Amino acid sequence: MAKDFLTSISERRTFYGIGKEKVASDEKIKEVVEQAIKYTPSAFNSQSARVVLVLDKEHDTFWNIVMEALRKVVPADSFKPTEDKILSFKNGYGTVLYFEDMSVVKSLQDQFPTYSDNFPVWSQQSNGMLQFALWTALQNEGLGASLQHYTELITDEVKKEWNVPAEWKFIAQMPFGSPTAEPGEKQFNFIQEHLKIFK
Known part of the structure; x- marks a missing residue:
């Protein structure tokens, strides 16, 4: 039986221990990504989100790029923890690369100058919703x-490697794979600190 929505979001967690076992087919992963992109809301229905999905060997290539970029900025004598962290992401099967098409954002700014300052903010908000939807x-x-x-360190090389259009702004990366370790215990603040109700 399919999970209800609130159960799904309550169970979504951050998994750092991931592996390459194929628990979902490439076709199923593609379908999930496409559905998340299609149905995530966006301001003015701008649909400015863009995704590059790298799987298997292409996923490995991506994390090799990240590793080499970090070697240039992290001192060699303290690089081991950084290397271990990147290898933990590379151990997965795929990575979702999130972008925003800034030509769409610019077009909306030109069409609706009153809201010009808001469109980049709304664009980021929509991308965040896509990240959450796809993660879940x-x-x-x-x-x-x-x-x-790791965006700022790798944007140019990523765009070159996968022929990403110049106007796409790189936002985030989501490595995924078969879970190999349980996530840590999630801590919660008292809900009263986050919610006010008036009636």
Whole structure:
């Protein structure tokens, strides 16, 4: 039986321990990504989100790029923890690369100058919703994932490697794979600190 929505979001977690076992087919992963992109809301129905999905060997190539970029900025004598962290992501099967098409954002700014300053913000908000939706959907397929941000260090090389259009702004990376370790215990603040109700 399919999980209800609130159960799915309550069970979504950050998985750092992931492996290459194929718990979902490439076709199923593609379907999940396509559905998340299609149905995630966006301001003015702009649909500015873009995704590059790298699987298997292409996933390995991506994390090799991250590793070499970090070697240039992290001192060699303290690189081991960084190397271990990147290898833990590379141990997975795939990575979702999240982008925003800034030509769409610019077009909306030109069409609706009153809201010009808001469109980049709304674009980021929509991308965040896509990240959350896809993260949850991947977990529903038995895949563990986490959200990473090595963007500034690797944008140029990533765009060159996968022929990504110049106007696509790189936002985040989501490595995923078969879960190999349980996530840590999630801590919660008292809900009263986050919610006010008036009636």
